[in-house]
Amino acid sequence: MMSAPMLRLEGVQKSFGGLTAVAALSLEVPAGCVAGLMGPNGAGKTTVINLITGLLRADSGVIALDGAPIQHLPVHAIAARGIARTYQNVRLFAGMTALEQVMAGSYLRRRTSLMASFLALPSARAALRMTRRRALDLLARVGMAARADELAETLSYGEQRRIEIARALGAGPRLLLLDEPTAGMNAQESEAIGRLVHTLRDDGLTVLMVEHNVRLVSDFCDQVTVMSFGRALVHGTPTACMADPEVQEAYFGRKEDAQRIRALR
Amino acid sequence: MADFWAAYQSTLGFAMVNAFFALSTYAVLSAGMLSFATVTFAALGGFLGAQLAVHLALPPVLVMPVSALSGALLAYVVALLFLRLDSHWMALASLALVLITRVVALNATALTGGVNGLSVPLSLPLWVLAAILAVICVVFWRLSASWYGIAARAVREDAAVAATLGIPQRRIQTIAFIISGAVGGLGGILLALMLQFLSPETYFIDIAFTMIAAVVLGGSYHWAGAIVGAVVFTALPVLLQAVVPDFEKVANGICLLLIMIFLPRGLIDPRALRLRRARKAPSR
């Protein structure tokens, strides 16, 4: 936990017209850590993920990966630095099977030239076979191996989410950004995602996860940042954050509600 | 009977040449771009190849690679200029390029023979044409299964998501243009060899519309769709002429309209096939 931060946001600001979605946000995610990002609807969590991956450009501030600023890089170059993500509203490619989705995600690991593929050289064929095997392994990892050849859009929402995780892993990232990976899943499925995240961390991946499920965050995250109206309210261990009165106020509206919800857990 | 064969032989030849144009259009379409620039690549490949054949008396085997290469080079330049534009503008700009092509063809008399045209004293046996098409098909088949094919599909379906997976849109689309240029340039010289005569009107808006219609008709989500579309689109007027003489073009248009309305994704649609398979499979 004491290693240098892998991801560092410093004074990041983003407005849409008059609306400030992210305001002077600073955030650090140490290497090898599972960090949670929480906050009520519209707090700016997805915007933060979009800023890190370059889909949106920050108005000001610094976003650094391993100490090197990345906020000026094109989206694909940021991905090439080792950042992969999933989407809150699943965005799989239409018409592709589960396996093809993951192979698309493996672009950065293609290991063969265009000319070789063009001429169908043995090296290109071997590389393609390897990509396919790796993609199948990743699908197995998220429990989707049996569905590899099915059209992804015909699968259930939860299954699509898991394919998206496998697709993101295809790029072989060092930092994985998950935007509400358990939305629409039942308790068991969510639990499985949590365990998957832990095994990924144990393999050396750093994870930043937007998550509403308090229980999941408490059980699986090493640190949490709670956002509200574009600002970081508190930062710390899950238990400390949940106990913070300001968080309860922001998250649950009134303190009594928070107490009730906690009692219900 | 001999007449009959002769008539259909030329239809078959034109169907195959159109398949090259359709594949060239498919190459860019499959990376998410609507471009008519194939006509320009074909014009360069056709005129340049024809000149080489006429003046240097090069045999077709040498002319064709030069045509393909020139098309690819031009396509690279076009890609540099066009990939800055968004999709709507690219469609307009490439159509403008087609118009410019004809004017250049009219005025660059040294290359094109201007209004007098250019006769091409070479011909190509049908089986050679078929063999070249077969080779190109193998290349498209290999490519569609390669990392490039999958990346191109990803860019087409959702360029932003593709970028977050590290797939650089510009680079993929530049490659798509270069492939389109090579196949288009090759198609250009093959058309010249089929017609044995070129004029500035040879490579014009008709080809642009025909090939895009052929691709979408055949199915723009699989390379085989381009070939099916080209064959159907070439054979249909010939068949309709037998059924409704004088109105075969009108009937052709109506057929195109009906197919698009009832099969908007074209005759060959891998997604529909997979969906049907998924519905049949009892596993769910």
Next chain:
Amino acid sequence: MSLFVEQLINGCALGSLYALFAIGFGLVFATLGILNAAHGTYASWAAIAALAAVQRLGLPFPLAVLVGVAAGGALGVAVDQIAFQPLRRRGAGMLGALITSIAAWIVLDNLAGVATGQDSLSFPTDSYPGGMLHVGGIAFSTMQLITIIAMLAATLGMHLLVRHSRFGAAMRAVGWKEQAAAIVGVDPRRVVLATAFLAGAASGLAGVLGGISTANVSYSLGEGLMLKGFAAVVVGGYDDVRGAALAGVALGILEVMSAQYVSTSLRDGITYALLLGFLLLRPRGLFGGTSFVRA
């Protein structure tokens, strides 16, 4: 000097036809997202309809123009409903509509050829104001004056409608997203129909006026307008009526002037060289502002 001014007027009149074509083409492209290959055939058919109104019904000039404009508009709506509406319902993108518009172009173009007997017809000389006007030693025809005025009126009307009316706001909203029009409080279907009609009518106006002044009523009338009017759309930008109109007029003047002072054979070359220049240097047209976001 008077030759120059006369040629300037010639250019303006010719360019007005391109402009009329371009504003309709651009309107459909910006609002409905359709690259309409059939747009030129509306002009051919409007001219044919107006000619029929003169020859069969003996209608006077203003009514014949009206018949042509109405025919262009009606054809615009008919093509939209037959060729584009089924695809719109399925949410197919710009590609499908391009193909069905090509289909409509093939059908209408060939039928126009049949309607005129593959001939180029012309209006009887007594069926339109054919006189010459002389102002301070400069001569121009009444038809040229009418054409320029018609273009100015259509451009102004269209600009006011698109930019300064509630309906225009809905049009722009439809171009952005169909549900947005409903939020502005206008039925998107009505916006689609109105757009298709207005575009067809503008193309029809160009067809009738062009058919009279070039003495060419045939399928090639629309094709010629298409090739030049399209250049005007690219140079002027399709999302601004004024830009397309200005570019149309400029291209007309350029065409006439280069034929007069440079060379007839290079006339089209100069037009398209300018087009290429614009593509490279100002890829979004004269007034090119914000464009479709690619997201």
